[in-house]
Each structure stands twice: as C-alpha cells, then as structure tokens.
Amino acid sequence: MLKKFLDKIICGDALRVLKKLPSNSIDMGVTSPPYNKRENKKGWLVDKVVYKGATDNLPEAKYQELQIKVLNELYRVVKPGGSFFYNHKIRWEKGLMLHPMDWLRKTKWVIRQEIIWDRRIAANIRGWRFWQVEERIYWLYKPKRGNIIGDELRSKHALLTSIWRFPPETNNPHPAPFPLALPLRAIYSIMDNKKGGLVIDPYCGSGTTLVAAKILKHHYLGIDISADYVKYARERLKRLSEEKGVIEELSKHVVKKTFKERKQRREFVGRYRKMEADKQPDTWFDYLARRDLLAGSKATN
Numbered sequence: 001m002l003k004k005f006l007d008k009i010i011c012g013d014a015l016r017v018l019k020k021l022p023s024n025s026i027d028m029g030v031t032s033p034p035y036n037k038r039e040n041k042k043g044w045l046v047d048k049v050v051y052k053g054a055t056d057n058l059p060e061a062k063y064q065e066l067q068i069k070v071l072n073e074l075y076r077v078v079k080p081g082g083s084f085f086y087n088h089k090i091r092w093e094k095g096l097m098l099h100p101m102d103w104l105r106k107t108k109w110v111i112r113q114e115i116i117w118d119r120r121i122a123a124n125i126r127g128w129r130f131w132q133v134e135e136r137i138y139w140l141y142k143p144k145r146g147n148i149i150g151d152e153l154r155s156k157h158a159l160l161t162s163i164w165r166f167p168p169e170t171n172n173p174h175p176a177p178f179p180l181a182l183p184l185r186a187i188y189s190i191m192d193n194k195k196g197g198l199v200i201d202p203y204c205g206s207g208t209t210l211v212a213a214k215i216l217k218h219h220y221l222g223i224d225i226s227a228d229y230v231k232y233a234r235e236r237l238k239r240l241s242e243e244k245g246v247i248e249e250l251s252k253h254v255v256k257k258t259f260k261e262r263k264q265r266r267e268f269v270g271r272y273r274k275m276e277a278d279k280q281p282d283t284w285f286d287y288l289a290r291r292d293l294l295a296g297s298k299a300t301n
Ligand SMILES: C[S@@+](CC[C@H](N)C(=O)[O-])C[C@H]1O[C@@H](n2cnc3c(N)ncnc32)[C@H](O)[C@@H]1O
Pocket: 012, 013, 014, 015, 031, 032, 033, 034, 035, 051, 052, 053, 054, 174, 176, 177, 178, 179, 202, 203, 204, 205, 206, 207, 208, 209, 223, 224, 225, 226, 229
C-alpha cells in the first residue's frame, strides 16, 4: 500500500491526500504551510506572496481549524516516536497577535521545542513593531509507548542551538521557499546516519524538503496543490548535484567532544570541529561519501 507513495509528489489538497495514507507509516516530516496572509499583506520591501493554484485567504478561524485537521492527520500517519517540523510565524490581524501556539496546542502532537528561525532580514521597513526578522519552527513529537520525552539527540546535533540562522532562499522561482539548510538540519538531526526512512512534506512547494530527504538517502512523499510547483519540484529532484549549501550545513553537525567527554572534563561549552581548508571536499557527494566511510569505520559523535 505504502509502496505506491514512495518517492512521489502528489498534486492535490494536503488533507485529502493525507487521509489516504496508512497510519504509523512515516518516519518524520518537515513543512511550511500557507500562512493565511490573506493576500493583501505585503511588506514595504517585498512583494506579496501569491501561490499559483491556491488562495491563501481563509477566515482565520477556518484556517486554524484546517491546520489542526492537517496536523492531526500527520500525527496519525507518522510512526510512534516520529517527529514533525512545522515552520510558521507570528502574524497580526487588526493589531491582534495570531500565534502558531493558538492552534498547535489543540492538536494531538507533543510540542517538543520552539525553534527561532533568524532570517536576518525583515520584509517591512515601517515601525509599527520592531523588525520581525524571525519565523518559528515547531518540533512536534508523537510519543512512543507513553513516553512523551523521546530519545536524546546525539551531541553533534544537540550542540546546534534553538536559534537557527540562515537567510531566506533567493535562488528559487517559488514565492515562499525555505532554504535547503532548514530541512537538512531537521532530517539529519533526527535520522542521524540512518538511511531509507520516509520523509513527508504535505505542502512541498518547490520540493526543498524532498531534496533534503533524497540527499540524505531517504524516501520522500510530497504533496502540493499547484501543478506548476509539482512539476518544478520533480525536475529539481533530477538535478540534485546542483544543490548548494549541503556541506556548509552538514559540517556543522560535527563536534570536538561528545556529551560524555565534555562532562568528564567539566566543559560546559561545546565546540564544533572546524573542517581544515585543505580537507574541504569539492562536492557534497564527496562529503557524504567521506562521512559514510567515517561512520562505517568508527563511531561518530
Ligand atoms: C510556504 S509554501 C511551501 C514552500 C516549500 N517549503 C519550499 O521550500 O518550496 C506553501 C505551499 O503550499 C501549497 N498549498 C496551498 N494550499 C494547499 C493545499 N490545500 N494542499 C496542498 N498544498 C497547498 C502552495 O502551493 C505552496 O507551494
């Protein structure tokens, strides 16, 4: 049953497609849904976001209801012990704050962490509020056998902080893509050096999550309502070697000392291990091949 969904991008409505998927079958997911920006919002520095093939203009209560339904379907299809990374932002409607927590707490997910995505730039130059340069990423967790805390991240991933700093993607025809580093970080941190898992993005747009999953040698399943973006994402997945920024992101997941070593030496501040200039690989293929060799020959932290 699941086989027919492996490494596919389905053009359709997220909720409808999710309802067709078997329960407890997906390892993890990453997504950024439409934000219900009502298509009348644009910053003074950027154009308003308008998707091809979908409107982003629901009454807010309906929007939140829909997001709860989608998130609960995702909860059903993800395996116990699985994670989902949900990118959203704080919005304001007639001066009142709309916070993603308003609806996330009404879903079945355990909210494991709120991560700040520091995009470093804001869309607006007016001063109604301080510059909103951040978005949020919610790490959602599906408990396994009643354990709501879940497994510990390996120290090389956990050394990354709860503030993720990368600028928005600019080299992409989609109006609102996230940078490849974002799903790469999420997937690699959870799946570590495992391969062959299944990663879902129910609003996959230009396919960034699917590209990250494929680079890390997992299967993917994408859904998007726009035939144009589905076509673009399928083409993009065939040109994987052109993806930029893979080494920069993955080489951040290497530490000098493990948790245990740091504890023994009472060192509370961890450090990344910097890659020496002469050891910089030419392509991310070389980088991954070397990392796999290392992982095969000795335990990595
Ligand atoms: C914020 S964008 C996702 C961008 C993606 N993360 C990327 O990097 O390209 C949201 C996407 O949701 C899609 N969308 C809007 N309504 C949808 C629906 N009901 N079902 C599935 N996809 C939908 C839009 O076409 C858009 O591509």
